Amino acid sequence: MNKLNTALKKSLKLETSTSRTILELVDGRREELEFKQERPTEFTVSDSEFSIKSGIDVEVEIQNVDLVATSKVLWPGKEIRVRGGIDGQGETIKARAKIPVNSTINNGVDAESFLYWVIETPEGALHNKKPIYMKGLIKGLPPKDAVFHSQDVVPIYDNNGNEAGSLYNCLQSN
Template sequence: MLTKLLKKATMTLPNSNSTTVLELADGRSEKLYFSQVRPTEFTVSDSEFSMKSGINVELDIKNVDLVATSEVLWPGQKVYVRGGSASTGKALKGEVQIPLGKTVANGVPGETWLYWNIETPEGTLVNQTPIHMTGTVKGLPPQATEFSSQDVISLYDQLEGKFAGTLYACTQVT
């Protein structure tokens, strides 16, 4: 197997929109519409090339910084999502698989694994299991891409560690 490491590169995703359904432990829920507060930075880390399978590009996502205005749970108040080493202490990871004979521009599979701090008017919620999102990537940084999650992710109160709710139907459009 021929393996070649690609150079590390830092990239920025200047803008994206995200949604998620946040359901609190008491059953109240809302679909939140997030926009970026600041660009998402990520680093292309060690990547492998194989003559049999193509290129596997690993990404380290440095930050996620999103904001939504609640209309149902906390009318008119802000809900923030922060992720990355500085906010959660947990690395956010991504991966793009480029099969042999394809280019990213053709559309290739991509995945992310995300840990969030969700700052609400009632306190900060965290996930202990990563949010796994998948999509078709058409460029790096991702362009014209939609990622989505299929799982229901449990959320816990950051201070007390008690179950506080769930999130699901996460999407990100670049």
């Protein structure tokens, strides 16, 4: 198998995005939260791998996510903040895209991300142990004009490890 590994490493920023998710607590209360990006999301593109048969696999490390929403149902008027990456759980978040042979990213390629969040609420911090698996179609990096959707219901936990609820119907628009 012919493969060429590259040592490409480039830092990029996604200046704006909006996100929304449904946060459901274990007691059955739930709210669709609409988040705005508090600061640009920084990420690094590296470790791309080329195969003559399958194309290019682009690996992305998301350094930070910083989102803010104002609760209308669960904690009316209170701020809910989501942090991810180095400023969240202390590690980068992984994402990747696959560029098929004889194609370019400009044609639109499938991308996926695996998000770990720390959700700061008035009742304490919550986090996911299983990634929020997001899929979307991108036409460039940074992924402007892209929409990503979550694929599963993801349990969330409090700082004592107790299940506190779940996240689902996550949507991110860049």
